Amino acid sequence: MVTSMPAGSSSTARAVRGGQGKPLLSIRDFKVEYRTGAGSTVQAVRGVDLDLYPGESLALVGESGCGKTTFGLGLLRLLPRLGHASGKVIFNRSDGTEIDVLGLDGRDLRQFRWRDAAMVFQGAMNAFNPVLKIRAHMHDTMRAHGRASRQEIENRAAELLRLVRLEPERVLDCYPHELSGGMRQRVLIAMSLLLEPEVLILDEPTTALDILTQRSVVDVLHEVRERLGFSMIFISHDLSLAAELADRVATMYAGRIVETGGVRDLFYRPRHPYTLGLIKAVPPIVGDLPDLESIPGGPPSLAALPPGCTFNPRCKYATEECKETDPPLFPVTDQQGSGHEVACIHWKDVHLDRQVRSEDMGTAS
Template sequence: MNDSTPPLSTPTGPQGLGHESLGPDGPGHDDTGPQEAPVLSVRDLEVAYRTGKQSRVRALRGVSFDLYPESSLALVGESGCGKTTLGLALLRLLPTLGEITGGEVTYTGGDGRSRDVTAMSASQLRRWRWSEAAMVFQGAQNAFNPVLTIGQQMAETLKDHARGGIGRREILERSAEALRSVRLEPRRVLGSYPHELSGGMKQRALIATGLLLHPRLLVLDEPTTALDILTQRTVIDLLAELRAEYGFAMIFISHDLALAAELADRVITMYAGKVIETGSTQDIFTAPKHPYTSKLINAVPPVTGDLPELASIPGAPPSLATLPPGCAFAPRCELATEECVQSEPELITLTQRPADMTHAAACIHHDQVHHERKVIARA
């Protein structure tokens, strides 16, 4: 089954990763600086998973960042670096064995009222989720209940999370409006079961469900996983259009740097549960200052332009249960010295900019990271 919406053309950008032309500090950058409080302010967030009666593994270690209204933040890194755990923790959706062990997650609504998400009761969370903050989970095939129609599942979301009572007519109207916003025909989709839709249609229906109550914050966890490249193009263009139309702030979780370059105003690179680099999309993709970020970019083939020499990152991410001393990336880093294994480096501010676009890296050798891509000679 093919998607009803044709793919659009692919733009190009920094490092040939498929990004539209950027301004001085990435798309959507406002040189006047943020005029409002952050939608989300995260400070020293710690998450641990229980692995036994007395054992815990620290999955997030002191994560801090701010997300401003209508901005977009990409979380990138290899599998197991803590991206999905962070997304789940922000909405208090961690699995049973996971728990927030420290830090604060402060949400500020459109009314200017700030609330600590980590201190919300179960009833407060129920009212807050989906009406103020929603999450689009990885893998639409697994996110939907296979024995309920799309319409039934959208109706459940509205009944459970809408403020005040909501009637059947309004449920149908809101569901249809949300589906039309993602270019799906309501008559076709509302009565369909998940298996009757293509992968791209399911993913768009999942995005529509997340936007049912017009949340101020949308978290997307690998929203294009398992989709072919043409369907990915459709979903990415759609997300950009929806953000422009509805004005929500977005956190985009991905291991695909090309998609991050397209959707994000700002990028955070994560490794071993920590933020190791943060900055505007322009800074991260043209002048990364952490060797891990540079290697991630060099491992991604470009969409257009000359074919560069791709280089894999040697070794594997460390086990969170047995982290090496000092910098967690040191065993895989060609710049590592004895100083790197003596103490774990903190984020160093490299470029101070307005609108939360400060460029910072957790590397004592940041001045030695010279990012370049070698082009393979063509016959």
């Protein structure tokens, strides 16, 4: 039996955040470089400042090639050998200890991964070992990260599988290929929660899933987050999914965050031409035929970024000034205290001329 989530299910999580308190994850001037040849590098993430508060769900949106996945991998120190992350990433454990993520190594790094922060990857099939049953995956993960008896592991695995609406008796003895795409994705979510991480990073969690399957994964995510109260960063090119799952959204372009704010601020009052362009390019399903617009061109090559604001060659608001300065994030001043920030010198001219469908509840979200 499938039950739908009540509307506004994440309101409790939002109340916890409120923009105050200590951030769970505090990221400052985060950069990732890939070595591309002898002495040459490409910067895929170019200085990201971001705070993730306890219980918060943050969506990272943008086209492919904007550095979203690299950012997620960099946070968990999962970059390939040619990638190098720099900057400052502070993780505040709930027990009060502060962890400098980029300084971790050896045992501490293994502890941090999965126990403090876990990742759900895009290709659910590739994330499993095809010759191991789901039970073995669960046991391996638990044993690699701590001491637990067989029975404890069995119980914990069964509990989590039930939480993602799977029958443990049926799933535990299956090989990954015996499960459907949606089931695999849900097993992966259950596995990532085995060690009760405080942060979950999900990279395109529902891409390549069918509509109804995608819906079930989304509902499961709402539900487990409600139940377990972890924070999540999820990476997606699908704006509808961000609207569905996020409390806060950050738009990424060419390795930088160009706009960040509450989900309603970003969707109803976007102030960066790129965010506006993305929103205008997504067809809604209800109602009449909308006017859609595409963003001309494609994301720039990270090896040859345009001077000034990296979005200026595709931007219809661009002026000469935009070719000279790459603007930092400005607070959107007509919405005091909303945490809405935008990296565009023309943000005051950028407006979404679309009807807000339901009554405006202010900027509290």
